[in-house]
Amino acid sequence: MSTGQRNNLASWRELPLTVISRLRTQLAKEECRVAGDDGDRRRVVLDGARQHLREAEEACLSATRFRPRSGTLERVWSNVRAAEADLLSLASDDELRARTPEIRGMVRRHLSEGSPQRQAVEDLAEKVDSGEAPLTDQDRTTLVRALAFAYASLGGKYRRVRVMADLLWIFTGAATLGVIVLALWGYFDKASVDLCFRPQPPGNRVVCPTGEHRVPYLGPPPALKTAAPTDVITSDYSDRLDVLTVECAGLIGAALTVVTAVRRLHESNAHPYQFRLPLAAAVLKFPMGALSALAGIVLIKAAFVPGLSNLDSSAQILGWAVLFGAAQHLVTHLVDQRAEETLSGVRNSP
Numbered sequence: 001m002s003t004g005q006r007n008n009l010a011s012w013r014e015l016p017l018t019v020i021s022r023l024r025t026q027l028a029k030e031e032c033r034v035a036g037d038d039g040d041r042r043r044v045v046l047d048g049a050r051q052h053l054r055e056a057e058e059a060c061l062s063a064t065r066f067r068p069r070s071g072t073l074e075r076v077w078s079n080v081r082a083a084e085a086d087l088l089s090l091a092s093d094d095e096l097r098a099r100t101p102e103i104r105g106m107v108r109r110h111l112s113e114g115s116p117q118r119q120a121v122e123d124l125a126e127k128v129d130s131g132e133a134p135l136t137d138q139d140r141t142t143l144v145r146a147l148a149f150a151y152a153s154l155g156g157k158y159r160r161v162r163v164m165a166d167l168l169w170i171f172t173g174a175a176t177l178g179v180i181v182l183a184l185w186g187y188f189d190k191a192s193v194d195l196c197f198r199p200q201p202p203g204n205r206v207v208c209p210t211g212e213h214r215v216p217y218l219g220p221p222p223a224l225k226t227a228a229p230t231d232v233i234t235s236d237y238s239d240r241l242d243v244l245t246v247e248c249a250g251l252i253g254a255a256l257t258v259v260t261a262v263r264r265l266h267e268s269n270a271h272p273y274q275f276r277l278p279l280a281a282a283v284l285k286f287p288m289g290a291l292s293a294l295a296g297i298v299l300i301k302a303a304f305v306p307g308l309s310n311l312d313s314s315a316q317i318l319g320w321a322v323l324f325g326a327a328q329h330l331v332t333h334l335v336d337q338r339a340e341e342t343l344s345g346v347r348n349s350p
Contacts, residue, residue: 023049030046045090097128100128106151107149157342162276169280190240195246197312248290250289281336
């Protein structure tokens, strides 16, 4: 790779390229070792590891610069793990003994307690700790296969994170489309989505999200009288931007709850999808806040909430819209909990 290519790298590429470079150094070290009777087998394994590293580097460099695709990340890291497993199968006995605690930690994190591969690694680790007989070819194969199983389990956890993040982005797109459609509906047919209120006692005002309007008195002077509630059609005073105004107030309320998503961005989430799932869960709150604000004001307008059928000012309407926008957290916190559970499966992974 040329210096110009290296200077144009996005930050996400640095870690996999560093790992690939380290594994290539290890591969070169294995090539320098004198081959015994299994020289042909070593050559095949080294060629396979070299091919895995080549494919990982090509996938890393050919991806889009700033945001890689999920498939690209899986291709990069699956090839890196395959190359590492291949090189582990050729490692010397001393190196294999030194890496046994690392393999045991990886297996403990990603394989269940009842897994036979995990139990076999535990037995081998006790054998290494006690300094018993040298490791056999069967022991080496057991460690390599257990590491491969642990990597497969880790890859499955990554895929679950990716699938959930993709679903959340789909839901966010659908909710955003709903917000836009409702705003256009209110703009072109303001009478259908009436968000204006007549304060009680009636007085001579109609309050809407975008402002307050005076209702003309009835009768000739000086016998002026206030119009009866049934004589005032609040939709006549609606504005085309009423729906959009309520939705914007809901976005403000949703923004107040997004800060809680920051606590899930732990530094220990050192995996390819470290920020993708928390970001998707946080962005979903914005269109949901706009929708819940609009739905809440409509419910108040319909007298669905006992004792709360009229609002007295535009500020009250916007205040309730902000409150309903923040109330979307009652629903989206279930998504937050599910995202946290999914992330916990890959947290602190090596």
